[in-house]
Amino acid sequence: MRPVVRLATAGVLALAVLGSVPAWSDAAVMRILVEFIALLVLAQMWNLLAGYAGLVSIGQQAFVGLGGYGLIVLADDLGVNPFLAVPLAGLVATLFALPTAALVFRFRAGYFAVGTWAVAEVYRLLVANTPALGRGTGRTLAAVFPLARESRELITYLLALAIGAAALVAVYAYLRSRLGLALMALRDSEAASETLGVDVFRTKLTVYLVAAFGTGVTGALLYLNLLRISPDAAFSINWTAYVIFIVVIGGLGSLEGPILGTVVFFLLREWLSDYGAWYLILLGSVAVLVMLVCPQGLWGLMAERWGLSVFPLQRRVQLTEGLTQARSGCLLRRDRPGPRRP
Amino acid sequence: MTLLAVRDLDAFYGDFQALFAVSLDVVEGELLAVIGANGAGKTTFLRAIAGVLPVAQQAVRFRGRAVGGRPAYELAAAGIALVPEGRRIFPSLSVEENLLIGAYRERPGSWTVARVYELFPSLAARRRQPGTNLSGGEQQMLAIGRGLMANPILLLVDEISLGLAPLVVRQLYEVLRVVTAEGTTTLVVEQDLSQVLQVAQRVYCFRKGTVSLTGRPRELGRAEIAAAYFGV
Amino acid sequence: MAWVDTVVQGILLGGLYALFATGLSLIFGVMRLVNLAHGDFSILAAFLAVVAVQVAGLNPLAALVVVVPLMAGLGWLLQCAALNRLLGRGLLPAVLVTFGLSIIIQNALLETFSADSHGLNPGGIETASVRLAVVTVGWFPLLTLATAVLVLLALQLFIGRTALGRAFRATSDDRETAELMGIDHRRLYALAMALSLGIVAVAGVFLGIRTTFTFASGPDRLLFAFEAVIIGGLGSLWGTLVGGVILGVAQTVGAKFSPGWGVLTGHLVFLAVLLLRPQGLFAPSRRVG
Numbered sequence: 097m098r099p100v101v102r103l104a105t106a107g108v109l110a111l112a113v114l115g116s117v118p119a120w121s122d123a124a125v126m127r128i129l130v131e132f133i134a135l136l137v138l139a140q141m142w143n144l145l146a147g148y149a150g151l152v153s154i155g156q157q158a159f160v161g162l163g164g165y166g167l168i169v170l171a172d173d174l175g176v177n178p179f180l181a182v183p184l185a186g187l188v189a190t191l192f193a194l195p196t197a198a199l200v201f202r203f204r205a206g207y208f209a210v211g212t213w214a215v216a217e218v219y220r221l222l223v224a225n226t227p228a229l230g231r232g233t234g235r236t237l238a239a240v241f242p243l244a245r246e247s248r249e250l251i252t253y254l255l256a257l258a259i260g261a262a263a264l265v266a267v268y269a270y271l272r273s274r275l276g277l278a279l280m281a282l283r284d285s286e287a288a289s290e291t292l293g294v295d296v297f298r299t300k301l302t303v304y305l306v307a308a309f310g311t312g313v314t315g316a317l318l319y320l321n322l323l324r325i326s327p328d329a330a331f332s333i334n335w336t337a338y339v340i341f342i343v344v345i346g347g348l349g350s351l352e353g354p355i356l357g358t359v360v361f362f363l364l365r366e367w368l369s370d371y372g373a374w375y376l377i378l379l380g381s382v383a384v385l386v387m388l389v390c391p392q393g394l395w396g397l398m399a400e401r402w403g404l405s406v407f408p409l410q411r412r413v414q415l416t417e418g419l420t421q422a423r424s425g426c427l428l429r430r431d432r433p434g435p436r437r438p
Numbered sequence: 439m440t441l442l443a444v445r446d447l448d449a450f451y452g453d454f455q456a457l458f459a460v461s462l463d464v465v466e467g468e469l470l471a472v473i474g475a476n477g478a479g480k481t482t483f484l485r486a487i488a489g490v491l492p493v494a495q496q497a498v499r500f501r502g503r504a505v506g507g508r509p510a511y512e513l514a515a516a517g518i519a520l521v522p523e524g525r526r527i528f529p530s531l532s533v534e535e536n537l538l539i540g541a542y543r544e545r546p547g548s549w550t551v552a553r554v555y556e557l558f559p560s561l562a563a564r565r566r567q568p569g570t571n572l573s574g575g576e577q578q579m580l581a582i583g584r585g586l587m588a589n590p591i592l593l594l595v596d597e598i599s600l601g602l603a604p605l606v607v608r609q610l611y612e613v614l615r616v617v618t619a620e621g622t623t624t625l626v627v628e629q630d631l632s633q634v635l636q637v638a639q640r641v642y643c644f645r646k647g648t649v650s651l652t653g654r655p656r657e658l659g660r661a662e663i664a665a666a667y668f669g670v
Numbered sequence: 671m672a673w674v675d676t677v678v679q680g681i682l683l684g685g686l687y688a689l690f691a692t693g694l695s696l697i698f699g700v701m702r703l704v705n706l707a708h709g710d711f712s713i714l715a716a717f718l719a720v721v722a723v724q725v726a727g728l729n730p731l732a733a734l735v736v737v738v739p740l741m742a743g744l745g746w747l748l749q750c751a752a753l754n755r756l757l758g759r760g761l762l763p764a765v766l767v768t769f770g771l772s773i774i775i776q777n778a779l780l781e782t783f784s785a786d787s788h789g790l791n792p793g794g795i796e797t798a799s800v801r802l803a804v805v806t807v808g809w810f811p812l813l814t815l816a817t818a819v820l821v822l823l824a825l826q827l828f829i830g831r832t833a834l835g836r837a838f839r840a841t842s843d844d845r846e847t848a849e850l851m852g853i854d855h856r857r858l859y860a861l862a863m864a865l866s867l868g869i870v871a872v873a874g875v876f877l878g879i880r881t882t883f884t885f886a887s888g889p890d891r892l893l894f895a896f897e898a899v900i901i902g903g904l905g906s907l908w909g910t911l912v913g914g915v916i917l918g919v920a921q922t923v924g925a926k927f928s929p930g931w932g933v934l935t936g937h938l939v940f941l942a943v944l945l946l947r948p949q950g951l952f953a954p955s956r957r958v959g
Binding site: 221337344372 | 698702703704706752755756759761762763765766767769770771773774777778780781889892893896897900928930931933934937938940941944945948
């Protein structure tokens with residue numbers, strides 16, 4: 097069976113299992129799973145930006161907040177169905193991402209990170225000073241109250257599943273496409289890929305907007321789950337902190353890394369929940385150590401050691417009968433090997 | 439006396455091998471030329487000796503000590519100065535500061551800023567200007583002066599003729615001849631043969647990462663050199 | 671005259687921001703590194719001063735004698751043990767490591783000193799004031815501005831006139847060729863980081879005297895330092911001072927309109943400079959970032 101088909105089958109099975117959770121588990125488990133999925137999607141988006149496009153942003157919390165507040169405004173003030181408002185809030189975030197990009201793209205490399213954070217702070221302060229958005233105290237999502245609690249929690253959970261699955265599929269499909277190839281070339285060498293016709297600016301902008309959309313949708317999902325939003329929470333740098341730890345510990349630049357990282361993150365959180373700030377100190381220390389000693393992260397280590405790959409993205413050149421052809425992934429030529437030349 | 443002894447030197451850029459078992463001697467007090475076509479490995483060779491590229495420890499012996507793989511700043515302190523390809527003048531430093539930075543390790547010797555200005559008067563006139571404001575020829579002079587300020591035992595010079603008029607190049611080679619005569623052993627890497635073979639006492643020719651010929655310029659025929667250079 | 675007073679307060683505040691910004695600008699100039707824990711280190715220094723005051727009964731300004739060398743030593747250690755290992759791996763690892771350090775420092779401070787506000791009391795000088803023509807200014811803000819100017823002068827002399835300063839400039843231009851001159855860039859970077867943290871320690875202690883602070887005060891310091899550098903222009907030491915002053919004035923004037931708008935006004939001025947003149951107001955010729 098081709099690896100992609102294997103992957104798709106596994107994915108459908110996983111989805112089925114997760115989809116059945118409401119039947120045999122309780123609301124607390126569903127809430128944690130929603131949070132898990134949310135962090136996973138945030139991590140995938142950040143990984144796309146930093147691990148693939150080389151854009152190290154510490155300001156993605158801007159889009160978490162914009163998505164969250166977008167949800168409130170759309171659902172409560174504009175009367176949109178709150179569940180429908182979640183993807184629409186993503187669009188709101190993307191809309192704000194355009195002027196944001198116009199500003200932060202003026203920074204190169206080193207200062208880009210701080211620049212994104214500065215802009216996130218501006219959004220936070222603007223929201224905190226806007227009476228209609230509840231100022232510093234924030235707002236509560238009222239539009240869901242007519243719904244029974246079980247129904248709301250169920251639909252939120254299923255929505256989270258849909259978002260998580262869609263995000264993984266979309267990112268994977270994108271990376272396997274020609275656009276994704278351009279992105280990976282860009283990551284390896286900006287100068288070289290530019291000479292080959294890759295529009296560096298457009299590619300980076302597209303990724304930035306896509307990441308903003310994904311982050312915004314997730315922000316909306318998070319506050320659909322939490323119901324109560326405030327600027328300090330929604331625009332908190334902690335979102336970025338968690339995501340960075342997840343991606344670094346799990347492994348940058350792969351799809352599997354963030355998944356593994358999110359699992360580790362949640363496990364650590366459960367084990368260390370009684371230790372307050374020590375939990376973050378440990379997380380920070382592990383991330384720093386990983387970057388210093390083993391930058392490819394847990395998944396990178398595992399993949400290297402055991403040759404694993406859940407989301408195959410490498411392209412191999414195989415020479416058959418004197419012809420050179422580039423094929424995607426480690427599939428196809430498995431069952432019909434051609435003569436290999438050294 | 440052999441100042442620098444290179445034996446079976448291999449050098450790599452990542453997975454790509456640029457030098458294959460190069461063996462070479464530099465005799466104290468001589469002006470040695472290393473010639474070869476573009477890509478033959480000459481600059482790689484200089485970088486390997488100067489400590490910019492990592493190589494096997496025993497492959498390079500300087501004054502009897504194995505120094506292969508030592509970092510460049512250590513070798514600079516030990517008396518090996520490299521005048522790099524493309525001059526690489528520091529833009530944030532003035533002409534005089536570029537010279538002064540050459541003496542960063544404060545090695546004892548007779549080269550001072552005043553002496554360099556005697557050698558290259560046009561530099562004195564521009565001492566306070568940014569180093570990169572100079573013409574190509576003057577920048578090359580500055581780069582050589584900067585190398586001399588380190589009071590080196592071995593001066594390595596990489597491709598000084600690139601982009602310069604023949605007259606200027608001749609003047610520079612005359613300077614190198616004088617410098618060598620006064621006691622600084624000099625190794626010159628050069629693509630353009632017209633001038634270097636007139637001042638060098640011995641020559642090595644590189645081709646595709648190995649030594650293809652060695653001898654005294656006067657004793658080698660044009661055809662022989664061409665064959666070693668181009669490989670025909 | 672209230673507006674004049676506000677602007678003067680802003681200028682003096684700018685002196686403090688310039689102190690914060692100098693260290694950041696220095697290491698970015700020398701090694702192209704942005705230390706995301708820069709602000710947190712200054713708060714760490716402020717807390718160290720708190721300890722020195724509690725344990726030894728020192729005046730906070732006297733505590734500088736202990737705190738500054740300690741922080742400088744920490745900077746040296748940080749560079750040697752961690753950041754030097756990241757050289758040649760691009761900017762991502764350095765950003766992530768310093769970000770991780772920022773989180774570690776903040777939470778370590780939280781665990782050690784709780785979430786309470788702390789302050790440093792130098793025994794009256796912080797409330798003393800002097801009359802200058804039409805305005806009354808505090809002694810301490812004046813001292814802060816004077817310190818910032820002195821530090822910048824000293825740094826400029828160091829970079830411009832000494833052999834080590836030449837080595838900094840050469841290494842910043844072309845690290846490989848600088849190595850050919852015998853310059854070990856690792857030790858140079860360690861020295862730069864030591865200088866940077868030493869300066870930011872002074873800034874932190876001065877901040878602690880001027881106002882109260884908590885474990886979480888670090889990130890805002892980084893932000894203001896960053897904004898001051900960008901407004902003033904990269905690669906210009908005195909631009910950093912001007913940037914700090916502009917930021918300070920923007921904040922105080924904004925706060926006069928409405929208390930919640932002080933910091934925000936500063937951010938907006940920063941963004942305006944970024945939009946209209948991205949290289950900053952005094953940049954020599956370098957690109958942004």
